[in-house]
Amino acid sequence: MKAFNSLKRRMQLLVSRAVVNVINDSLKTQNLQISILDDDTADDVERFQNYGHTSVPPAGSEAIVLSVGGMREHLVAVVVDNKATRLGSLKPGDSALYHMDGHHFLLTEDGVAEVTCRIFKVVADEVVFEARETQFAGNVSILGNSTTTGTSEAADHISGGISGKTHRHREHDGALTDEAQ
Template structure:
């Protein structure tokens, strides 16, 4: 096989992530490509605004510029052990290995935190005609300026769409 044909054949490969250096400006991986071929310092390109730190054993698609194995870059990394499944066509999600999920679903936006969800901002606005706190089907909760009969605790006027379980 000619040298050129060999370089073309080795331009794109599949590998297994062994180590991750997340301290660098561009994440660097140690990737095992062919049997007994380990590449250190493989730069990982990620989409702007989205980043992750893969576990060892994740799979990578590696491109070697000009077919030179000494200049490998990872263009995709995925981990079949944690990939979120069951999305409907057109849905999008962010997820991690613990089960935390931000899902842009067909019916609703879902944020699932396995321990807690924390929102930090100078101002948070919730605009909705129907708010359930804790779970659906709870008791009505009075809002500021709702009239409440203090002897019975019944909301006299205002929204009955804010509930708490």
């Protein structure tokens, strides 16, 4: 009976809910301090995350922890979520990457990838847009040269309704310039 009680206790402790108190992200595997039940605190709980994605959840987040081998001395967190900051009201199939402050990247069922943020910064050696049409709402500042190229004779850069290809203007002496070639 004693062996059965020990096994029963290990089975009951195998999976638990916890609240995250402290996060240490400076190690190779993120470590958590968590509270389990009312007064049980565990330190150095490894948090496993999916390859290619990492996050630091805010204190107060909830976790699902496993007791490896049914032993409370060897806890691992396999899922951590925060109900207060999770991006909700998504449609079936939608997927999002989000921050507790509200900015997010959302993939929707109709093929839209939507980024909502204060500043969108791309750090790259080269950026290539392959789109039938690109629109900007608001001001555009170009810090450097701008080149317009095309594969047809109709390729042109139009700014403020003025063609860069066929624009003519008066020189200081009043003569008209030739069209750009």
